Every structure is written in structure tokens, then in C-alpha cells.
Amino acid sequence: MANYLILGGSGFIGGNLARGLVAKGERPKIFTRSTSSITNIEDILDRVDIVYGDFMDDVAVRRATKGIDTVFHLISTTFPSMTIESSVYDVFSNLVPTIRLVEICKENGVSKIVYGSSGGTIYGEPQEIPIPENHPLQPQSAYGQSKLTIDNYLSFYARTTELDIHILRISNPFGPGQKLLGVQGLVAVAMGCAYYNRVLKIYGKGESVRDYIYIDDLVDALIIAGERSGSSIVNISSGIGQSVMEIVKSIEEVSGKTIPKEFIPNRPGDVKVSILANKLAQEIYGWKPKVDFKEGLSMTWKYIVNRQR
Secondary structure, three states: OOOEEEEOOOOHHHHHHHHHHHHOOOOOEEEEOOOOOOHHHHHHHHHOEEEEOOOOOHHHHHHHHOOOOEEEEOOOOOOOOOOHHHHHHHHHHHHHHHHHHHHHHHHHOOOEEEEEEEOOOOOOOOOOOOEOOOOOOOOOOHHHHHHHHHHHHHHHHHHHOOOEEEEEEEOEEEOOOOOOOOOOOHHHHHHHHHHHOOOEEEEOOOOOEEEEEEHHHHHHHHHHHHHOOOOEEEEEOOOOEEEHHHHHHHHHHHHOOOOOEEEEOOOOOOOOEEOEOOHHHHHHHOOOOOOOHHHHHHHHHHHHHHHHO
């Protein structure tokens, strides 16, 4: 049995990853703040170990990584919607702690780090569709620039140390456990608006295009990366683009509800189209998405309805 640590293990992606590892017979260690909700993992609390701490606290991170083989780094303290004004905070709360994490992992004999990067913001305006991993990296937002800087540091450590480091550039994950009233994740926010009859704010005319991946498919990719030797940088995506309005229409069909809408000016730094190629992940991981988008929407809506009862 391997020893896994999930940084951000009570969040949307981390909680689902923990559940996926438990299903494989593992007992992962969850690193989360004491103020964070553990609702996403309450069904597996007897099969995980929880360590409370702050990612910016070297002592807490050092204790959490002792005896660990593989670290899944899924912590981010900022969101794509945060403006350039958050750049300094981003450096101190994401970049610097990630560099310290690598140094601590080296000290504690960790063999592997799997990092959840952002495929949707790191490339900038696409020069080709779908976007391959060797596409120019020209982020248009502070969030994307931060993710790129972290990617570059991790790539440096992959070249110069014995650590295996896998960087997964993830498109737009959705599924059970994502915050309905959060600031990130169109599918979850739109479903929250449908369920609570809240107004969904849509940038521009809702024409921006992204690709969306169901959380179970993402978890499969993370687990494969956690088991793989060597280092890699791969996109994890469905490879199928849909506009905001297409997503909203599909959610209305699945839920049987009409979502109240308010159209607002476009947000600076957003690219118009972002569809990621997933051919490399298929080639080196033997991975490909299995869950159809509409099927994933249906499963997510059923989860929400059952959860809110």
C-alpha cells in the first residue's frame, strides 16, 4: 500500500480523489485547514487520516509529508476571477509555499508530486484548437501567470532532482461536491442558480467556449499520474468545447428549471475559446475521458437534489 497525501483533500477535487483512492483500498492522508468543511469526505472519514494545517506553515507541511510517497498538490488560494491586484498575495500564498513544499518533500524522502495546474488559463489566446501541451504559454490573467510560474518551477525541480513530478493542466472539472454558491465552476454555479432560483450572471453574451470534464474522469487521471514513474506535463480534458449558453441550456434541460439570467460586461483576461487536446494523456497515461457531458450533468443534478433534501 502506497502512502498518499492530498493537499486540499477536503475540497471538490481533493475529496473526490480521496474517495477514489479509498475505493482502491488506500488510506490517504488529508491535509486541510481546521476551518474548512469536511462535508465532501464525511462518508469516508473512517478510511482517511486528517491532518489540519495551513499550506503557508512549513512546520505543518513538514509534519504532514513525513512517511509519504506521493503528494497530490491541489491547493490554490486564488481563483481565475481574482484581479491583477491579488498578484502579490498569490505569490506569497501559492508560489512560495509550493517551492517550500518541494524542498520539504526532498528532505522527507517523498518520491512523487502530482500538481493540479490550470489548462484553461495557462495558454492564453489559442493559436490552434485543440490546444496541445507545446502551445506557447501566454496567460492573460494573473491567475494563469501564477499557475505558469509554478509549472516552471516544478519543471525545473523535475529536471534537477530525483523527484518525479507530474503536472496536470486541467480543463474545467464538474460534478458532485463542487460549491453551488461559489465563485468558480460554471456548471456548479449555474446548477445552484437553478436549484435556488438565483440569478446567474453571464459575461458578454455567453459565447465564450470551454471544455468540461467530469470529476470521475479527472480522478482517474490523477490516480494514474500518482502511480506512474518519471515526470510529465499533460492536459486533462474532454477535448469538446461548449459555450456558456450551451451549458446553461443543457442544465435547464436536465433540471427542468429555467435559470434567471443577467448579462454583464466581459471580464478582462478571459480568453474567448479554450479547448484542450488530450492526445498526449491518452498516449502516455493510457487515459481518456469516459463520462459523456450530458450524463455527467444528470448525475450531478441528481446528487444535488438528493443532497439538499
